[in-house]
Amino acid sequence: MIVLLHPRSTRPKNRRFPLSVLALGAVLEGEEAYEIVDGNIDPRPMDSIDRIAREKPLEMLGVSVMPGPQMVQAIALCKEFRARYPKVPIVWGGYFPSLYPDAALNSSYVDVVVRSQGEDTLPELLGAMREGHNFRNIAGISYKDKFGLYVHTPDRPIRSPGDFPWMPYHRLREPAKYIARTFLGARTAVHHASYGCPYRCKFCGVTKVAHGRQKSETPERTAAVLTHLQREYAIDAVQFYDNNFFLREADAAELAARIAPLKLKWWCEGRIDALLRYSDDTMHALRRAGCEMIFLGAESGSDKLLREMDKQLTSGQILQIADRIRKFGIIPEFSFVIGNPNEPDRDAREAMSFMRRIKRINPRAEIIVQHYIPTPHPDGMYGEIDDRFAFPKSPEEWASPRWYNFTVRQDPALPWLPRKTKRLIDAFEIVMECRWPTIQDIALPRWARAVLKTLSAWRYSLGLYAWPYELEFAQKVLRPRRPKVESV
Template sequence: MIVLFNPRATKPRNRRLPLAVLAIAAVLEDREDYEIVDGNVDDNPVASISRLIEQYDVELLGVSVMPGPQMVAAMDASREIRRAYPHVKIVWGGYFPSVYPDAALNAKYVDYIVRGQGEDTLLELLDAMRGKRAFDSILGLSYKDIFGLPRNNAERPMKGPDEFPWSPFHRLPVEKYLRPSFFGKRTAVHHASIGCPFNCSFCGVHAAYGNKERMESPERTAAILSHLVTEYGADSVQFYDMNFFLREDHALELAKRIEHLNLRWWCEARVDVMSRYSDETFAALKRAGCTMIFFGAESGSDWALKEMKKGISTEQTVTIAERTKQFGIIPEFSFVIGNPGDPERDTRETLAFIRKLKKINPDSEIIIYHYTPVPQPGDMYGNVDGQIAWPSTPAEWASKRWMDFTLRIDTQAPWLQRKTKDLIDNFEIVIGSRWPTVQDIRAPKWSRILLKTLSAWRYALGVYRFPVELQWANEFISLRKPKRESL
């Protein structure tokens, strides 16, 4: 038997379908005995895994691992299983081991790493474990040889979603995952593509999946969403694609195919791509239920965008702010502030640019991060000239310093002066209080009025220093922050 484990990554109210393990389960369905254990639902996943090992002949524990809280949960559970059941092989897959394979493989309790897209790699790994093929022939696999030395095989070419079967939703209590959100009472999630064709210097997606994007056909996407609606009562969906709108013809066809489902939905897109869409396409997306779109605006400085290799301009971001307002779609703009090239200038120009966007479209949601690099292919330091020495084990990544770095709470970036960091953090508090996110469905009306009132004078006058009253108010109200929802 194979056990697929999704370690806890979020609070119960934020849990969503574990798409990563469902994708792996899809290729195991009808060919291997397997069970899914989800730490976001199971209060004691280690006990559940242990019962399966004691009841069945479990030969492999597959663990899906994202950086942050899930990595810590994966580390703790893997260590306990290895100690109690040393004969069970453990394989890690997902974003964390794909971007940091050497660190993950340095853990004594990890036997194999599946990098990037894992469906075919896992099937071939099972064949190798059963003596049917050589480990060194498996693309996308990292492992320890007979001498305990790490081996990293060549990368595996990516396949499109249509080349794999549907997720076996029946294997999970789907009703536990359709949680209320701003978009609906029963919000599902879906991944309609994999990869990203762009090369932003601070992003780890192409480090994990290369610089290609494979799209699911609109017909299949519509069929899966229809299944979630008719079988489980989904009324809304969040698309987890890095670029949901890569091509206008694809977006328009999909909008027409799902309009009848009456879903409200959220997705991610690029400002350069969508700024060129026709009014017809924007109107079709709105009719199809598009409610909010996340855009990586990243900076208010064109020179910083060039250094990031982002491939967009501030003018295109302004265009998106105008057009989303025209069609009644909420834009969610994300910024990574403090570019290592000139963090003070980038901060100054980006804060002014954010104010410009809010004036153009007050409904714009603003998400602010400190510039946080990840290792890049051919540039292992994310465009920061070797100023960061990356941890070499999961245990180091689990330390407070690196957890804060991973979650962008406090990166301790050597190029970011304390006064600049404080300015970014204080501005975030002021603008987040002046325009509390619409996505917090739990916050009472009075709390929003209080925050807006307290912050109005600061925002109007551009006074961001020492916002103590706003810090106290935010702690008292505990308003949801979109970038902190997994904590």
């Protein structure tokens, strides 16, 4: 019996289909005995694993690990599992071990790391374990050999999710619990129609995982999956989790035509330059097909920094899309990465005035302010910091308060980021969030929205952000949704 464990990653109201373990379940389905245990549903995952072990001997524990809270639960569960089932191999996959394979192996409870996409690797690994074969010929893994040396086999080229079977949603213990009420609809599902991203932005962890490639399923398959989800779970909305939903205009137009009859409302992540190339007809078709909001990585208002990031975008294009998208009725959600290591204070101030400019052009635009937190990058990290910065060496160190806060982008505590600049960025973010509460917040009553807006109006109009204690207090009491924390 193989157990696919998805440790807790989020709060119950943000719970969504655990796509990583569903994708793996899809290739095991019918061939292998496996069960999914999801910490987002299951209050006691270890008890569930014990129950499964009582019914059938365990062969492998496969754990999906994202940096942050999921890693924290993964560590605790794997330690306990190792103590109870010392002979059962533990395999980690997902973004954390793919980005930091050595750190993952520097633990007593990770035997093999599967880097990047797992659908082909997992069955190969299972086969090699059963036959007692050497793992050396399995692409995309990292492990300790019999001398304790770390072996990293070559990367495995990524494939389209369309090459693999459909996700076995029915294998989740309570599938309906993953259908959420959001600003998009009363019954929102999630879907991932591609893998990877063809851009190589130097701040983004996806490049190391997908090697600067993207493979997408066909619009026909996306539409078929959504039709199935609507039939089974009565969905009326969907969040597309793809890193980059829009690559080819022809595909976008085809998808719009295929899903329009489902009358879904949806959110996705896209590229600004790609959308600027789309015709008005395609943009109108996307809107008619239910596109409500598009998350767009703007990252910076400085052309110099955009070049340094290798974003392949200009500040002019960002302003252009902010303006153009209004006429289609789609809301842009712009995300910024602030804190260039070479000039953090100047970067922060310029970015702030650029964000205000966007708001003037398109008041409905939503803004997400992220501190730059570096991730390992094959082309060198943004800000030329490869020699100035060292990542933790073990999962435990990653889970310590200093690095946990780094991972979840709350307090990166970076050597090049002066405290006063960090405080300025955080203060600006609070003023921005209060002045323009997100429409994604369906729990915030109208009066609370009005309170936040009124309290912050003077600060926003005068550009006085420092020490926003009253707004912090209001946020504590009224608890508005913070897309930076609660969305992807």
